Amino acid sequence: MSMHDENRSASARLGGLSYLNPAAPEPWASFIEQIERVRPYLGPLERWIETLKHPKRTLIVDVPIERDDGSIAHFEGYRVQHNLSRGPGKGGIRFHPAVTLNEVMALAGWMTVKNAAIGLPFGGAKGGIRVDPASLSKGELQRMTRRFTSEIGLIIGPDRDIPAPDVGTNAKTMAIMMDTFSMNRGGTATGVVTGKPIALGGSLGRQEATGRGVFLCAREAGKHQHIPLEGARIVVQGFGNVGGIAARLFRAAGARVIAIADHTATLANDAGIDIPAAQAWVAEHGGLAGFDGAGAIEIEDFWQLECEYLIPAALEGQITPERANRVRARVVVEGANGPTTPAADDVLRDRGILVVPDVLANAGGVTVSYFEWVQDFSSFFWTEDEINARLERIMVSAFDAIWQVAQEKQVSLRTAAFIIACHRVLEARAERGLYP
Template sequence: MSTQPARPASFDKLGGLSYLNPAAPEPWSSFVEQIERVRPYLGSLERWIETLKHPKRTLIVDVPIERDDGTVAHYEGYRVQHSLSRGPGKGGVRFHPDVTLNEVMALAGWMTIKNAAVGLPFGGAKGGIRVDPASVSKGELQRITRRYTSEIGVIIGPNKDIPAPDVGTNAMTMAVMMDTYSMNRGGTATGVVTGKPIALGGSLGRQEATGRGVFITAREAGRSIGLPIEGARVVVQGFGNVGGIAARLFHEAGARVIAVADHTATLVNEGGIDVPAALAHTAANGGLAGFAGAAAIDIEDFWQLGCEFLVPAALEGQITPQRAERIRARVVVEGANGPTTPAADDVLRARNVLVVPDVIANAGGVTVSYFEWVQDFSSFFWSEEEINERLERIMINAFNAISHVATEKQVPLRTAAFIIACSRVLEARAERGLYP
């Protein structure tokens, strides 16, 4: 009898329950509460609001593979299309041992809001497999990816739903997904996924896009309250493709990154961490643990460090009301999806902490994914300089629009972003009508 491989005993200690927050509310509940908070601002579109609380399509798939030792293992996979009113679904695929349908639903919902808030012609989608990539071999991981792609192949496609990398996946995962989809369709379809290797139709600038977007919105938020980046103290949770890139850009702009955390260690150096050295150490050792340029502290002490910018760039549910009471940052810039619970949002607002919400702060990745999708359709590719210029322009314009609504209606930036996004999605839903 075969079962899914057991999670490594070290996981909870290094990357699971102690690092995250087991008491956090279910992500979907947080998303629904965020939707409810914009109800008073929707006018005649309010009659469609229930649309946003019901994902359009939810697919649960069994992902069986033959392991290297000849046994058969089963993994559970998901693909949720939250809304397709404004265009094809768009959202990443997460490989993580704690992936749940509830989480994937919420992430798909946030993608709907994010794409609409930035003005991209996409709906929202998300996928995931409950698997620890470190617990399987490279060959097993490829077989998992191919079987999952085949199972969800009925609902994805360049004009239907376009996956991308997320936690536990990368450009090579997307290469395997693209190849599997193409083989099943009998022709190469580069536009079925984004975040691919450059050789397979990927876009220059994509790898750094999310972290770059976090930095751009942090800079613009700072300008809006007279807080310059140069000389500012920065604390970053998550030191991977988002947090690590953002930390490097802060460092290059003259900020002082005083603390960083990942699933292996939480480190502080009030004099400033050598970010390039920390990134090199992480690349060589798989994590921050053992980095000599900073001292280890407890994760709970991390949240009360005095700083100007706090960047949670790990997973959802990190900033609870209890942690929000201890935060000593002036600006929280959400590099992760859903890191702040609605109740914690209220605490931070009462304490006059400016929160730049995930749906704008980390939208750089999906924005450059949009560029990649467009380039694949046209088979004409832009330079990295062009990519970064277009990204900066879109991010600044989106932030300014959200900031304007926040000021006009005297609401937090998150509510302002949801007002803009929900209005756009529901207007499209109303214009399309119901079929049949």
């Protein structure tokens, strides 16, 4: 989701698309269940599995700021480092009124799996503040970001834990975090965060990377399922930096995007939606509401539209067993983190619907964040074509490896990704041993 997706009131966000699904299990419970499903495939490494069920470090901080009217406001912030066995922590910072420790723990765990499944030299981390960023002025938002950065500065750093943008944050947020950390350190540290503005050591191609990765995974899944992109029907939930960009790339490849949704509206047009026009509307108006290039439909009707590809690119817990029973897509490609509950995963599998899991499908963003981190260390920057080519090579290679494990062991792509990732993380844990 982009900053436009978040800069609306909490009531509008909670009402428009029902992003927060009370029927979904707690995110951490979903993560633990996914880990348990890998246990039979770990062999001797099973003795280390509890490592993945216990975050290495959890920091809860008070974030007090002075409001513009002189009053004092307090916000609760988190930074969770789930596992650092394979390298420094890596994961986004989320500003959202529904942020909880349970959610941040799960997101950090999924980052551990995602980084290992793709083969990046990072562990998993995540952070956030429970706040509606639209309720703060620019000055208040900057003061909150700086205070939060100072509070978590104890555990972050270019070789310790590297935050990035997530829901409700953007390149400007990262610029403020980098500056705050650098001022406290007494020297510029560009590598402390990724997703920065280009002028501060950001990487070309970073903004589009997650959506591009979703598109690449859909393309590769289509090859295996014999679903050509030309003429394929696409349904996209979430229309920010993930869903919107993925939709644009699908359209450019000849696919037909027949439905899009964000926190303000759910729209459909079987003839195909003009995605650049929809993106321009969102940029001007802050949401899809009022866009006349498609008709409004009910949210529950959205889930049962017949299509080749369904792209959930909003928040976690969106596809429940009830919705999974109504899905009429051939392939689900998870642009969001944890959009499908474990029980819904089983329903989709039993119905023969392929799911490309989040830990693979939306890994484009962290992959280009890795490129940014490397470029900052070397002070040598690549062209956008080089970035996109390297991204495609890594994503396609990871997809092929996960597909092969899924075929060999007759498991879902999600379980296959977790098998590969958990083996890599727990092997690193075993080789390092325990200290003291």
